[in-house]
Amino acid sequence: MELKIALLSGDGIGPEVTQQAVKVLDAIAEKHGHTFTFTKADVGAIAIEKTGNPLPNETLEICKNSDAILFGAIGDPKYDNNPDNAIRPEQGLLKLRKNLGLFANIRPLTTYPTLIHKSNLKKDVIKGTDFVIYRELTSGIYFGEHTSSSDGKTASDSCTYTTEQIDRISHLAFKAAQVRRKKLTLVDKANALETSRLWRKRVTEIGQQYPDIKLEYLFVDNAAMQLILKPTQFDVILTENLFGDILSDEASVIAGSIGLLASASIGEKTALFEPIHGSYPDAKGKNIANPLASVLSAAMLLDYFSLHDEAEDIRIAVEKSIELNISTPDLNSTNHFSTTNVGNFLSDFI
Amino acid sequence: MELKIALLSGDGIGPEVTQQAVKVLDAIAEKHGHTFTFTKADVGAIAIEKTGNPLPNETLEICKNSDAILFGAIGDPKYDNNPDNAIRPEQGLLKLRKNLGLFANIRPLTTYPTLIHKSNLKKDVIKGTDFVIYRELTSGIYFGEHTSSSDGKTASDSCTYTTEQIDRISHLAFKAAQVRRKKLTLVDKANALETSRLWRKRVTEIGQQYPDIKLEYLFVDNAAMQLILKPTQFDVILTENLFGDILSDEASVIAGSIGLLASASIGEKTALFEPIHGSYPDAKGKNIANPLASVLSAAMLLDYFSLHDEAEDIRIAVEKSIELNISTPDLNSTNHFSTTNVGNFLSDFI
Ligand SMILES: CC(C)[C@H](C(=O)O)[C@@H](O)C(=O)O
Ligand SMILES: CC(C)[C@H](C(=O)O)[C@@H](O)C(=O)O
Numbered sequence: 001m002e003l004k005i006a007l008l009s010g011d012g013i014g015p016e017v018t019q020q021a022v023k024v025l026d027a028i029a030e031k032h033g034h035t036f037t038f039t040k041a042d043v044g045a046i047a048i049e050k051t052g053n054p055l056p057n058e059t060l061e062i063c064k065n066s067d068a069i070l071f072g073a074i075g076d077p078k079y080d081n082n083p084d085n086a087i088r089p090e091q092g093l094l095k096l097r098k099n100l101g102l103f104a105n106i107r108p109l110t111t112y113p114t115l116i117h118k119s120n121l122k123k124d125v126i127k128g129t130d131f132v133i134y135r136e137l138t139s140g141i142y143f144g145e146h147t148s149s150s151d152g153k154t155a156s157d158s159c160t161y162t163t164e165q166i167d168r169i170s171h172l173a174f175k176a177a178q179v180r181r182k183k184l185t186l187v188d189k190a191n192a193l194e195t196s197r198l199w200r201k202r203v204t205e206i207g208q209q210y211p212d213i214k215l216e217y218l219f220v221d222n223a224a225m226q227l228i229l230k231p232t233q234f235d236v237i238l239t240e241n242l243f244g245d246i247l248s249d250e251a252s253v254i255a256g257s258i259g260l261l262a263s264a265s266i267g268e269k270t271a272l273f274e275p276i277h278g279s280y281p282d283a284k285g286k287n288i289a290n291p292l293a294s295v296l297s298a299a300m301l302l303d304y305f306s307l308h309d310e311a312e313d314i315r316i317a318v319e320k321s322i323e324l325n326i327s328t329p330d331l332n333s334t335n336h337f338s339t340t341n342v343g344n345f346l347s348d349f350i
Numbered sequence: 351m352e353l354k355i356a357l358l359s360g361d362g363i364g365p366e367v368t369q370q371a372v373k374v375l376d377a378i379a380e381k382h383g384h385t386f387t388f389t390k391a392d393v394g395a396i397a398i399e400k401t402g403n404p405l406p407n408e409t410l411e412i413c414k415n416s417d418a419i420l421f422g423a424i425g426d427p428k429y430d431n432n433p434d435n436a437i438r439p440e441q442g443l444l445k446l447r448k449n450l451g452l453f454a455n456i457r458p459l460t461t462y463p464t465l466i467h468k469s470n471l472k473k474d475v476i477k478g479t480d481f482v483i484y485r486e487l488t489s490g491i492y493f494g495e496h497t498s499s500s501d502g503k504t505a506s507d508s509c510t511y512t513t514e515q516i517d518r519i520s521h522l523a524f525k526a527a528q529v530r531r532k533k534l535t536l537v538d539k540a541n542a543l544e545t546s547r548l549w550r551k552r553v554t555e556i557g558q559q560y561p562d563i564k565l566e567y568l569f570v571d572n573a574a575m576q577l578i579l580k581p582t583q584f585d586v587i588l589t590e591n592l593f594g595d596i597l598s599d600e601a602s603v604i605a606g607s608i609g610l611l612a613s614a615s616i617g618e619k620t621a622l623f624e625p626i627h628g629s630y631p632d633a634k635g636k637n638i639a640n641p642l643a644s645v646l647s648a649a650m651l652l653d654y655f656s657l658h659d660e661a662e663d664i665r666i667a668v669e670k671s672i673e674l675n676i677s678t679p680d681l682n683s684t685n686h687f688s689t690t691n692v693g694n695f696l697s698d699f700i
Pocket of ligand 1: 074541
């Protein structure tokens, strides 16, 4: 198979980790006789520095002309504490999602037996946890109208959802549940928000088309508790943009290392794959960042093109590296390996 | 001291747990020579059943003519899954907060050494956790405009904040930090929301009036992780309504039992005290619900009127009951006591 992949490594540790994912994909291409071509493009703080724009047109064009996007990380602390800053790295990612129509963010969460002891949660609580979050990604409050009064004393954000926006991701989530444990939990705040009531109504209706799926509802405040109280109760979690943002980051804590968690953002035409960790500026350039989340994002990319054997090859290599303790300092405090070392091991193993 | 207390026990387990808090307050009044008078009023599902209104005018009047409100719980599952329901129990609480101007919800979180093993988090992670969340309670998206298009295909909620709304709770939070460990963490989503940028700007300015306080910022998604990754890093957490709702429920998991967590909602004229657990309909009428959160809410009420010795008496009694294992089934699975038993022990001990 030939695949054109846009490489948006972004800020902070983004470049070093995606470099390992590319290495691994190259090894897969060689082993299985595929041709993967990578085209680099700037996004985020680095793009602002070069062009003044967190998502230059050229980058968007490269993405549109690619089959998929491999994304690193975005963000730089120098923009965070200046609320007056009109241009921010994150806009690059938000605009990219919107422009490419990447409406569904998919974040799987499983535990690795060999890493279970690293979690802050007790082993008995997390053992067997295996769920996936479907987060709506191109609507809701992050994409609503943002206003600020001229005297600077009032600010507003608006959150809107349409049935169409709810439907498309809901169908994906129900279908995912069908090939999993057949349970879907809708998270909303229907006791306080109109958009949540629309979600609840609509998802209930759609659920009738999937009679094999057990549909449950949780208020978002309760969901934030339940994730920690009993993570094994979940199979597919479906939710809107902001709630998904918060809950998926919270859920990342369960596995014991955020350095292992990958995500896919799916649209109608293309898809983007990225680790869920951020740009981690303190580790930038130190060759200590864990590349596994980026490498596992590459595996999700392969799955997306139905290259399941290839994806499995990557996952086996990742598990082997963990088993052999060929790991970066976050997983291996005594005898650790560098980002590049881990990438080399994985590509050699494949 | 004479105190007129409105008793809004509400739905589910609300009545049984507040009854124990009243017992305990009566014991305190007797011991310390105070006069506490209680006036019952309906709110929530029970009020809807009786009057069609989740917050009858009479209830509001009783609250306005009281020095403080002791609140039980609100909510009934029969309203939850019917998004078309125009009248819902929760409106009673939201309207009460708005009408009484209860703009600051205060939720302290500490761990009890004897209960630490009950948490899903590891002992080393939570030992020494001691923070308090200041959640803005009468503005933001729960109180914004809620609209639904006539064809039922679009819904919107709007979130607005003014500097005035931010200022009043921020000053309370900074002052709380001054008598604690002098650290304040503002939680927002300033990389995506205009209201969050206003919060960040304003709180930064206010912070200059409190040079002794170390001010930090966290994005809400990161905060949801940090609460579980390192709960001991927090002292005072300040945040807007929705984020506070989610994070404070999440935080409740740390202590090992939600049945122990109390909250105060403070306004300019009056204040309301309630357990953070909900109406827990499955336990209703079974005399098994844990009354400690309600009893500890009563202690917060006493603190509010500077009756610190009295509040301390309650806390000592609570700790004693835990130590002696005179506890409801959630804390004591083998030899448990009933809700009434625990209430009796506490009032006798005082
Ligand atoms: C960078 C930020 C705008 C983004 C979001 O909140 O969507 C990030 O937190 C994420 O979850 O991908
Ligand atoms: C009942 C509900 C509207 C309420 C809220 O979200 O404010 C509750 O969850 C709370 O936290 O007190």
